[in-house]
Amino acid sequence: MWRRREFLRTLGLTGAGALAASALRVPSAWAKAPVEPELIVRNSWPEHWETTLEALGREYLTSNDRFFVRSHFPVPAVNASSWRLEVTGLVERPYSASLAELKKAPQVDAVHVLECAGNGRGLYPLPSTAGTQWERGAVGNARWGGPLLSTLLYQADLKPEAKHVWFEAADRAPLPDVPPFVRSIPIEKALDDTMLALRMNGQALPERHGAPARIVVPGWYGMASTKWVTRIRVEATPSDNHWYARGYRYVYPGDDPAKAPPVQEMKVKSMVTWPLEGVRVAGGGVHFTGFAWGGTSGVKLVELSLDDGQSWRPVFLARETSRTAWRDWSLDLPVPSHQRLAVMVRAIDGAGQQQPVAARPNGSGYANNSIHRVSFRVD
Secondary structure: OOOOHHHHHHHOOOOOOOOOHHHOOOOHHHHHOOOOOEEEEEEEOOOOOEOOOHHOOOOOOOOOOOOEEEEEOOOOOOOOOOEEEEEOEOOOOOEHHHHHHHOOOEEEEEEEEEEEOOOHHHHOOOOOOOOOOOOOEEEEEEEEEEHHHHHHHHHOOOOOOEEEEEEEEEOOOOOOOOOOOOEEEEEEHHHOEEEEOOEHHHHHHHHOOOOOOEEEOOOEEEHOOOOEEEEEEEEEEOOOOOHHHHHOOOOOOOOOOOOOOOEEEEEEEEEEEEEOOEEEOOOEEEEEEEEEEEEOOEEEEEEOOOOOOOOOOHHHHEEOOOOOOOOOEEEEEEEOOOOEEEEEEEEEOOOOOOOOOOOOOOOOOOOHHHHHHEEEEEE
């Protein structure tokens, strides 16, 4: 077994504040490989599994067995029949509810993107960034089902001083002095479109995705969408837990870490799902495809370039399913034969924010929304 200090080092607790982006590792004999070959194992335990671009490009809704997996601690053993969700804190009528009772509450179904805040970390031009070296596939688009969080909060009757909602979860680190994973969001976001998801793509929520219930915070990076939630606490202040107060912050080179802003809303981003990097295509024409998403303001425009960004042309955007779902885009173009070409794609969100050629690097490698550039060969 590992020595205690070695284990803590994998969590970042022996260093200067890299816990939120760190990965646990265990001997390979303990590793749990994903069943699907379309998942790339970035870390074995807890599971950090990335979806390949080829798999993402096959379907608008990312299937449950191909959806990326990001866990901070090992998957907890939760007995759904005895599990209860507690709603407490600054409320007049605290209560707890079973899974069966939550299923009887008014339900909604909505399509939302979930993206790991570290998606693209491995592509930043830095010597090293703390955390799992994701490339582009720590993202997925799914149909989530369950009650709105506002339904549960209004049932508890919020007190006037209620300003933030904290989420406590069942997963724990194997060592007792590692802080549990606790996140919070402002009350305004909690009462808007935040969900308690019981279903994923029409099926009961899978174990690795937070069963029996998880939070889904549309338009925000995935760490806000707490899995295996057990308690919802309404408070006057944001969470003071490590994972909120110090973890998941944009610490840019030269800036004061104490003043680093929190990682919250997803930045506008797009990807190319065809052609894939390095493929050969037949001469004549190419059917370019991909997805684009834009936090809480949606996607207004997606553009494509075949001349390294000297000129851009709009692509066809499929109808918006919801503001916080991704949109599939496509464009058919003639291309010259017997050449190596590169396609670039950029998105612009509803607030006018444009995807940059290169995102500003930060110490933990968060929110890399740099323009996707794919090289391919035309026969």
